[in-house]
Amino acid sequence: MRSIYKCVICGSYTEDTVHCGVQTKLLLNGKLRSRLSHLMTYLLRHNPGAVNLSMDREGWVGIDELVNALRSRWDPKALSWLTKEHVIAVALLDPKGRFEIRNGMIRARYGHSKSLNVDIKYEVDSKVKTLYHGTTKEALVRIMREGIKPMNRKYVHLVLDPRDAYEVAIRHGNDVVILVVNADCLRKGGQQVLIATDRIRLVHYVPPQCIESVMNPRN
Template identity: 40%
Template structure:
């Protein structure tokens, strides 16, 4: 759940992890999940369907997003949107004065500016075992998204892979070589990295 601590803002859990203050209850887990899923979809995949108009870089007026959420859910308030955006565990959203966008994961056509973040030498990608043959021949391609998503840790990659396979395989990506060879790898959110394409030569299967 999300609570509001008077000193430290929106926090996850039963109390503030900094001061242990219980604060004020804002959203339970069910409504948080529903609202987060809708906001992600609206900013990544179906803005037109909910009356939003993204600019070329994926930004939309924050007030417009709040209006779309409140039209979707009769119980929703601005405070709820603020809380979901502020506490998203993967950093899916970027907010600036008066505007918001999804940090990554778009299927609609937007251009995200490059970042200057340091890229780890190795990144990871979780996938269904049935895809291994095609990946070994063609590499990693976006498959409905604008870019390939890579994870900073094996655990995160495996979690992503479980969306497609109960027993996914984790691929190790030689991110250092990708960057040295001129492919742009950008950090998006907390632990997600994006790249246009990963050729097979940069991939190995994690030993289990």
């Protein structure tokens, strides 16, 4: 990941070395940013109990509590540098909008494990027509028979851009395909298409008949 800098004029967090016409100050290098982002994702999506975080029904955790938990209970020596500002900067600049901050609280916007029983009220998307889901060719036969299931997560994640679907799929193998999903088909089946971020939509399940086609990204 790219390093995070802070503007010495306006105080904004940025990935650029120049802001407001002047040199910015390094806040977090790319390696530490990546490590902190993965830790935040793991705790806020899957296992807040690993550091005894108090998460409410909507997935919110106090930022101060998160920082203190990471510094005192996760890895005190390795994370002695961590401050509230680092957590806020990582959240605000996350390229996929994984995190949301409000009134001193932070949560993951999507991707929660079913076991957390988190219930976030998402806005409904009634307009989008086509969505995409990346997967491996190895999983394709099963998906075309059984549909796309959320597995151990609360929702199936779909995206608006096939390039984002490819980026997700390639993490699981080199031989990948992009599934084209008909959003109106999902709605006709009684499902709501939920807005997680400006790039990601959530549904409970994608039945095989709502998969319009399979794209080979290498063609």
